[in-house]
Amino acid sequence: MRTRTIAAIIAVVIIVIAAAGAAFFLTLQAPLVESVKVSSIDNVTRSGFTFTFVIKLYNPNVAGVNVKSITYDLLLAENNQKLGNGTSGEFQVPARGSVEIPVQTTIYFSSVISAAFQTIFTKSVMMNLNGVATVQLPWSDVNVPFSQTFDGYPFISDAVSKIG
Numbered sequence: 001m002r003t004r005t006i007a008a009i010i011a012v013v014i015i016v017i018a019a020a021g022a023a024f025f026l027t028l029q030a031p032l033v034e035s036v037k038v039s040s041i042d043n044v045t046r047s048g049f050t051f052t053f054v055i056k057l058y059n060p061n062v063a064g065v066n067v068k069s070i071t072y073d074l075l076l077a078e079n080n081q082k083l084g085n086g087t088s089g090e091f092q093v094p095a096r097g098s099v100e101i102p103v104q105t106t107i108y109f110s111s112v113i114s115a116a117f118q119t120i121f122t123k124s125v126m127m128n129l130n131g132v133a134t135v136q137l138p139w140s141d142v143n144v145p146f147s148q149t150f151d152g153y154p155f156i157s158d159a160v161s162k163i164g
Contacts, residue, residue, distance in 0.1 A: 067093060
């Protein structure tokens, strides 16, 4: 009789632990992109410049998650001409916390000739930054998309004014 009671208690404990574990995995959510901001345009030379942007990810979960990669395209908004693209490495996002992930790409002037004329005449260079953060969750990878449209002119003019 005593053995049956112990076995029943162990069975109940196992069921409670399994239910709690299942509830934990069922409530996991993909991280959210809180913002995408242009950080700087630096290293302006005759051939091009370095473009840096920052993606801020928020993890709503009670456990940290791993961002496997960030893949992005930088396009001229007017004609979707690709200015740059790339993939960034792994990052850890803490539980119920945010992390800012800086990403750099080099833009070559040969790819932005039309943007140069646009800049001269309109003092505006609208750009689109589109991408996906691939997040590793216990059961599968989840793609979290992001997109930001911004005017690159203030950054470009500021960087060019520092050359002289």
